[in-house]
Amino acid sequence: MATLSQLLAMPDLGLRLIQAGPGDPEISWSSITELLDLSSYLEGGEIIMTTGLALAPDDPRWRDFVASLSRAQVAAIGFGIGVNHDRVPQPLIAAASMYRVALFEIPLPVPFIAVSKAIAALIRADELRAARGALQAQQRLLDGARGGQRPAEVLASVAQATGRQLALVASDGAVLAATAGFAAANESGGTEHIALDRESSLRLAVAGDSPLTPEGHAVIAAGSMVLSLSLRGDSAEETRERERWERLTSTLLEGTGSPSSVAILAPSLELPSRVRAIAVQGRAEDVAAWRRRPRSGLDRLISPAAGHTGAPGLALAWQLCTDSEIALEQSLAVAASHDLDAVVGRPARLGEIPLSRRSAAARLRALSTTAPLYTAPRVPQTLWADRDTPLLEALLGMGGAGPAALPSAEASGLPAGAIDPRRVLSVRVLGPLSLHDPQLGEADRGLLRETLRAVFEADGQRGPAAAALGIHRNTLRDRLARIERLTARSLADADDRAELWLALRLENMEG
Known part of the structure; x- marks a missing residue:
């Protein structure tokens, strides 16, 4: 920036410093005024030049004039002598000293426009130096x-x-x-x-x-x-680098590789203590675009699903993600931006990555195999292995604490102190159909539970189940649709059927 000392040092102007301010003020612009209060029109850093036309040498308003310019944080005041005043008025000097505003004298032969041009030249030179x-x-x-x-x-x-x-x-x-x-x-x-x-x-x-x-x-x-x-970098090198990371990820997912192998590809990369395996599924071209996107850090731990035989036109790939809210949110957002459904495996330590992969693979059947191909527009689906299948995951965690540990009674809608695992599990699986959930009336709940039990006893055959209940097949169909809606489970899915049956049996065992 142009400074007051640079302006005063110009020999052609003959400017003389009367009162110094704090430091060497930077100059942003210049202005000429005979107004008593110019502060509302200033932005700070200006040189204000005046001849004092409106004030007598002993006028007490010199103090107000300087005070307003001090509030506006001007760079300095330039006073032109020989026009209205033969010398710089003493009250102006005293006010500049009081408010610590720089004050300099402009001799009569020097017009204000010459000072303004000099300031513009300094600012222009500073801008050129910066450029x-x-x-x-x-x-x-x-x-x-x-x-x-x-x-x-x-x-x-x-x-x-x-x-x-x-x-x-x-x-x-x-x-x-x-x-x-x-x-x-x-x-x-x-x-x-x-x-x-x-x-x-x-x-x-x-x-x-x-x-x-x-x-x-x-x-x-x-x-x-x-x-x-x-x-x-170069496209071919990017492809080779991506393939190296994909091979490493495949070995980690299968449990045949060591997490320490990451240091070979990225020595400075710090590994997290826990990760999750994420399965992404969608149209083959969408999965390919997701794999090709530029990546860095742990985001490069992706791999296509070897030997995947899904529906024609669909593809599956895997990603290892840090078990943190931010990392998971970003990874799922990227998958959704490519129109891919995702299944998030339960958390696992670095040496137990295959456990997370298997938990996610078990939930893949719950994803639609037709929506990615034929539904548009659509909202990509996200499933969580440790949230959407509580019974099996909780049973895995009953032997020791961990990510699959049982939820608290309060989190499951039970009264405080009700910590019986069978009740917790039945509430999580059956929801409103549970004997411990007050949402449905007793008669309504009993009717739906009886219907569900009849279907199980008929080996899933709806004709015999409807006959055993004494109702029409359409009535049975409506009841089953309601059961699936209330429990968020599908009777067409083997895992869901197993959870519903086990939950009913657990409640029967309570006596």
Whole structure:
């Protein structure tokens, strides 16, 4: 920025400092006035020039004049002598000293327009210096891109040129590289994110509250382009890299590989303590597009489903995701953006990843095999192995605490203190059909439970079941549809039928 000392140092103007202000004020512009209060028209940093036409040398209003300019945070006051006053009035000097506003004298031969032109030249020269500095910074960034500059070096160069703190953030929220002060600046809020690719799999986070100049914006734009080019790389290399990660993911899902093998592909990548296996299913072209999207960090742990024989036109793939709310939310959002249904396996430690995969695979039958192909528009479906199949998952957790542990009685709608596992499980599976759920009346609940039991006793054959109940097949069909709606389970699904039957048996065992 142009400063007052630079203006005073111009020999052609002959300006003389009368009263110094705090430091060396930066100049934003200049203004000429004979008004007593100009503060409402100023933005700060201006040089205010006046001849004092409206005030006598001993007028007490000099103090108010300076006070208003102090509130407006002007850079300095320039007083022109020899027009209305032969010298700078003493009250003006005293007021400038009191409010710590810089004051300088403009001699008579020098017109105010000459001072204004000098200020404009200083500002223009400063802008040119800033533009040259930004251009040089951009050139260094582009030269570094040709020389294989690392992301951390790019971030450091941009930070030095802009005064901001920056980080490279992966699609799973992990910070891949950052400047030293980014963490502290990020905590104060106001961080902006710039997508480095169409899918936002890589983002440049810019933290800091100092205003950015146009040159600063240009440097950040150049840094973003360099990062995007250097990180995405060549298409063939991307394909080879993706295949390496997919092979690693397949071994982790099958339990034949070690999580420590991740260090071979990404030595600096920190592994989480718990992960979830996510199965994504949809049209083959949608799954292929999901696999091809640019990825970074742990988001690269994906794999096609080997030997998957689903419905024609459908494809299945897997992803390993950190067991955190943010990571799961981002992964599911990406799957949904590609119109893919998802099944989230239960949490597992790194050495037990196949358990999470098997829990998700067991719920795949609950996904529609026709909706992705024939329903449009549609909302992609998400199922959770540890939330949507509570009976089997809870039975797995009864031997020890863990992600499949039984829910609390209160969470299952039971009175406080009712911790009998059989009651908890029956409420979770049967819902309103449970003897412990007060939503339905006793007669209505008994009717539906009797209908469900009759279907089970008839081996699922609806004709014999309707005959045993003494009702029409259409009446039986309506009752079964209501049962499926109330329990959120399908009698066409073997796992759901098993859970309903076991839940009924558990309640019978209560006596």
